[in-house]
Amino acid sequence: MNLNINWYPGHMKKTSDSIRENLKKVDLAFELVDARAPRATENPLLKELLGDKKRILIFNKADLADPETNKKWLAYYKENNIPAVELNSNTGKGIPELMKEVHKTMEEKRARDVDRGIISKQVRAMIIGVPNVGKSTLINSLAKKKSTKTGNTPGVTRTNQWIKVGEDLLLLDTPGVLWPKFESEELALHLAYIGSIKDEVLPKEDVALKLVEHLSDHYPDLLEKRFKIKIQGRPLETMEEIARKRGAIMRRSEIEYTRVTDIILDEFRKATIGRISLEEPNV
Structure with missing residues (x-):
């Protein structure tokens, strides 16, 4: 089966452009990956778009993945100095650890702001990731209400949405975005297994x-x-x-x-x- 396919629907190109434009409005990015396939769901295009923007990697759907393999991945992220949090966005398990990581990541910026006479507790974060990785479910869990549409079909979220979470956090949700071409059959299959590619595509x-x-x-x-x-x-x-x-x-x-x-x-x-x-x- 040859899966070296080109895949770049118009709305995904628009999403990429929108992410690039809106990055200047946020302090950091939450990048969600699926714990079952972290490599396949860590979009190389998003890395390029983020540049030097601070990022917290959210190891989502950890409850669906092999627990021993989860430990290996978290050790790998720690060894490579990648801020990462294991999370189950359906139950909210891991959210306190995520918020601790947010405050830790923002310490340096807040210190600079204080030196400049700027006092602000609110953090603006953009949520990014491939389709069907659980972005909207995480937002609803953080906001403790149904703020966005969720579903098992890739591409449910089609527009950017700002959602307020308490007094300290403002989230920008974005539609899922894939990259133009899958060079690896293995990674393309992994995306297909977990439903990040629509079943009609392959x-x-x-x-x-x-x-x-x-x-x-x-x-x-x-x-x-x-x-x-x-x-x-x-x-x-x-x-x-x-x-x-x-x-x-x-x-x-x-x-x-x-x-x-x-x-x-x-x-x-x-x-x-x-x-x-x-x-x-x-x-």
Whole structure:
């Protein structure tokens, strides 16, 4: 499967331009990555846009990823002097640690402001990340109300929104943005597995088959336990075994590939199969 594709819808180009324009209005950026695929979801385009702007990396959806791999990633960020916070934006776990990191990051700027006679407690932060990484859910959790639309479909947020969080924090939400071209098939697949690329963009059944192959290699026990199967010789045979166990069968005992594809991707994305990480840091 050749996934060296060009991908740059018009609204993503507009988002990139908007981020560049609005960076001068904020003190720092919250960049969200998906804990299951931190490398794939750390957009190189955003790094370029941010330049010297202070950044806190939010290791989101940590509850869906392998806890031992989470520890490795957080150690990697610490070793590389990248401010990072492990977070579950659905429950709010990790938000106190995020706010502590905000105050720590802003200490130097506040000291300069005081020297210039400027007294301001409010911090302006921009939330950035690829689609479906949990930006709107985090904002709603921080604001303790439904301030933005959320969903499992990439591209739900289409406009910039300012949201006030208490007296100290003002957030600028931005739509998810991808980069123009996926050079790595592996990273493109990881984005597809977690739903950061719309399912219509890549061959969905091929994506599910590749995911079965990955899980068979790295998390065989979880795959077998969840679907009550024994991993077969080839990924396609394993996928067909899952279909039979789940009743994804048409007349004449033919496999209903569309249905079993949806089952596999849905249960992976919801962590029903288990807590799974797709990537480990290069240490």
